[in-house]
Amino acid sequence: MSKSLDAPATQADRTVAQVIDTIADAASDVRTAIATEREHSGTVNPSGDEQLAADLRADELFEERILGIDGVATYASEEREEVATSDGRLHVAMDPLDGSSNLEPNSGMGTIFGVYSERPPTTGRNLLAAGFVIYGPVTSMVVARDGRVKEYVLGDDRRVVDDDVTVPEDPTVFGFGGGVDSWTDDFRTFAEEIRRELKLRYGGAMIADINQVLTYGGIFAYPALQSRPEGKLRLQFEGQPMAYIVEAAGGRSSNGEQSLLDLNPDELHERTPLHLGNASLIDRLESETGQ
Ligand SMILES: O=P(O)(O)OC[C@H]1O[C@](O)(COP(=O)(O)O)[C@@H](O)[C@@H]1O
Numbered sequence: 009m010s011k012s013l014d015a016p017a018t019q020a021d022r023t024v025a026q027v028i029d030t031i032a033d034a035a036s037d038v039r040t041a042i043a044t045e046r047e048h049s050g051t052v053n054p055s056g057d058e059q060l061a062a063d064l065r066a067d068e069l070f071e072e073r074i075l076g077i078d079g080v081a082t083y084a085s086e087e088r089e090e091v092a093t094s095d096g097r098l099h100v101a102m103d104p105l106d107g108s109s110n111l112e113p114n115s116g117m118g119t120i121f122g123v124y125s126e127r128p129p130t131t132g133r134n135l136l137a138a139g140f141v142i143y144g145p146v147t148s149m150v151v152a153r154d155g156r157v158k159e160y161v162l163g164d165d166r167r168v169v170d171d172d173v174t175v176p177e178d179p180t181v182f183g184f185g186g187g188v189d190s191w192t193d194d195f196r197t198f199a200e201e202i203r204r205e206l207k208l209r210y211g212g213a214m215i216a217d218i219n220q221v222l223t224y225g226g227i228f229a230y231p232a233l234q235s236r237p238e239g240k241l242r243l244q245f246e247g248q249p250m251a252y253i254v255e256a257a258g259g260r261s262s263n264g265e266q267s268l269l270d271l272n273p274d275e276l277h278e279r280t281p282l283h284l285g286n287a288s289l290i291d292r293l294e295s296e297t298g299q
Pocket residue numbers: 057086103105106107108109185186212213214215230240
């Protein structure tokens with residue numbers, strides 16, 4: 009018998025809470041992996057990115073612990089081709105280590121997760137909760153659930169530092185990935201306007217760059233590139249969870265035309281152009297780049 013196939017909504021709520029607790033509790037082990045498993049593994053992930061030993065360790069650790077939760081049916085990750093299965097009714101998709109090219113220079117890295125009511129690949133409208141952990145000078149966690157975003161500092165306990173994270177009304181910072189020469193002409197023109205208005209903050213790890221936007225207001229993008237119209241970032245593991253968080257915090261997400269949450273990927277590892285931030289800036293991006 010399935011663990012909780014016919015369970016009432018409250019069981020789903022409990023499962024979501026357990027997923028969040030499990031990821032928070034795993035943070036110290038992921039930090040250990042970042043410190044000790046620094047070598048290249050010699051393998052590539054389904055997107056073709058070289059994997060570090062820490063990418064693989066974080067993925068294995070989350071697979072085991074997430075699938076061990078009563079009520080979780082599947083675990084999908086940027087680092088594995090197939091969805092791993094158990095019994096249950098909820099589905100977890102993760103980027104176990106975001107920004108892993110920041111490992112060598114000891115800069116920001118994190119973990120991203122989304123809890124879906126349907127098995128990935130699926131639309132962002134099936135997200136029940138999403139969040140991320142940042143392994144920065146302190147370990148922090150941001151969780152969006154029930155239309156509200158909270159920020160915690162993780163240590164021996166989980167301390168709330170902001171119980172209503174909201175994108176500040178006046179934008180201050182921007183960060184655009186991919187490089188000026190790779191952008192489309194329309195995006196380059198938009199980026200030049202934004203450069204004159206806001207301060208650059210780009211650290212090479214999406215979670216940390218988007219946390220700048222959540223903290224100070226602004227815009228983060230990894231747009232369509234001339235050589236790669238689909239962009240770099242993965243919709244299911246990176247785009248939709250971060251869009252869910254930013255939209256719950258009062259901002260907007262877009263692939264250039266519509267909310268990332270409305271996209272319904274055919275492929276688990278599908279990529280998307282990604283733009284997140286203050287609604288006013290994403291509106292402008294859509295109208296000026298005309299994508
Ligand atoms: O090196 P680039 O092209 O600036 O790319 C940086 C982007 O790639 C990523 O590192 C991709 O994530 P992974 O590290 O999980 O592959 C994002 O976090 C970041 O925004």
